[in-house]
Amino acid sequence: MIFEGCSNFRTRIILSLLSGKPVKIRNIRSQDNEPGLKEFEVNFLRLVDKITNGTSLEVNETGTDLYFQPGLLIGGSISHECCKLRGIGYYLELIFMVTPYCKKGIHITLKGVTNNEKDPSVDAFKTCALPILQRILLLATDVTMDIKKRGMEPDGGGEIYFSCEPVKYTKPIQLTEFGKIKKIRGTFFSLRVSPTIANRMVEKAKANMLKFIPDVYFTVDHPKGKLCGNSPGFGANIVSLTTNGIVLNADSVSLPFSGKRTTAEEIAENVSSAMLEEIWRGGCVDSSFQSLILLYMALRQKDVSHVVLGPLSPYTIQFLRHLKIFFGITFKLEPYNNINEDEDLRQGYNSRILVTGVGIGYNKLI
Structure with a gap:
């Protein structure tokens, strides 16, 4: 090809x-x-x-x-030093997509930049992608991810550990009910800078999110010594959870200190706006991981799966085209409006898409 x-x-x-x-x-x-x-x-x-x-x-x-x-996808115990030009999230996408189909389980340690502007953060993978593995692939006890160290651009110094066993059984995906937002959680971190920066971010972001829902709780992560990486910086990760178990995520990080400066209040504003936009999109999967759920749908046994997504990102659109090229699979895409939801909610969710597809019956190496 x-x-x-x-x-x-x-x-x-x-x-x-x-x-x-x-x-x-x-x-x-x-x-x-x-x-x-x-x-x-x-x-x-x-x-x-x-x-x-x-x-x-x-x-x-x-x-x-x-x-x-x-x-052949083998897996095993691996340690890898990631390039500092991209975040660890750039490499975690590969791991999350191929791990369920390896011969053996993967136990991998990745070192590098944990949070940057280009790639989904390690927090996003832990809060959003990990539940997809646990809920969709029936791996409730066999998948773990730990953030051991944080590292910012340009010198990195972060480290994460990921462990997952191969999938032995899958079932069709049915994710169509979004539910209602019941709580918002978040982590605000500061590395090699004053801990008051994280407190300022929490104060500003909480004031914004309390206008939306009362159940808001944020934590501060201010590691010291070797746990805070090699470069100064700060950032935030916010997660929204719905009554039906849907998890949505938003990230924002400061620019490298060698370039344009950003304030704590700007980061808090950015992550709050990104979270509210993600909620407005109304998909049952976070927009950063649309391609992940579509891949799992394509490689299922030959049964019908349904999932409701928000507006497709350009990356997801290209991913769908590549799925057709490599596997010859196409999905049915149609507008989705749930008649059981309130009228104001349906007007906000008018761009949601119901994706329907039949798996190809993919068989991994056993």
Whole structure:
């Protein structure tokens, strides 16, 4: 399978691993001043090599052409130093997508940048993606994720541990009832800066969220010594939980101190606005992890699954196109309005989409 350019690089490699189909990617930044693969993409391929057996790569001298022959997904105990140009979330997407289909369970330690602006934070994966594994893949006792250290750009220093056993049984996905927001929780952290910054963020964000719902509780994380990484910074993660067990998430972090400065109040405003927008979207899955739930739907046994999503992100739209290319699967997309909800809620949720699909009956290596 032949592709052009560097866009959707991770998606092509991940789906190549799951489908067993080799891919060739040509003209990777061939017109740039620095052509070829970037450091974080090479680092990503090293992680792929660690969790597989028999993977082969061929890259030309300039790095603009890549031939990828996928191996078998094995898993095992792994430790990996992530590139500091991207967050650990960039690599966790690979882990969450392929772990259920490995031969053995994965026990992995990832080191690098835990929170940045480009990628979902490790908090987002722990609060939103982990419940998807537990609820959808029936892994209530076999999946854990611990944030051992936090690290900000540019020098990182963070560390997380993730453990998950392979899936032995799956069932069709039925996620159509959003429910009502019952509580809002959050974590505000400050690394190598004054702890009063975290308190200022909490005060501002709580004032904003109390206008929406009374059950609001935020915690402050101010690690010291080796636990706070190598660079100063601060940020926030807010989670909304509904009466039907739906979890939505919002992140915001400060810019690196070498660049433009951001204040604690700006971070609190940003994360509050992002949380309210995510609630307004009304999807039963957080917008950052739409592709994750769609992949699980595609690889289920041959049965019908339903899930209600908010407006599809550009990344999700491209992911759907790649699913059709690699697996030949398409989904039925139609507007969704629940007649049991209040009229004002239905008007706010008029952009929700009901996604219906039949799994391909994917069989992993046993």
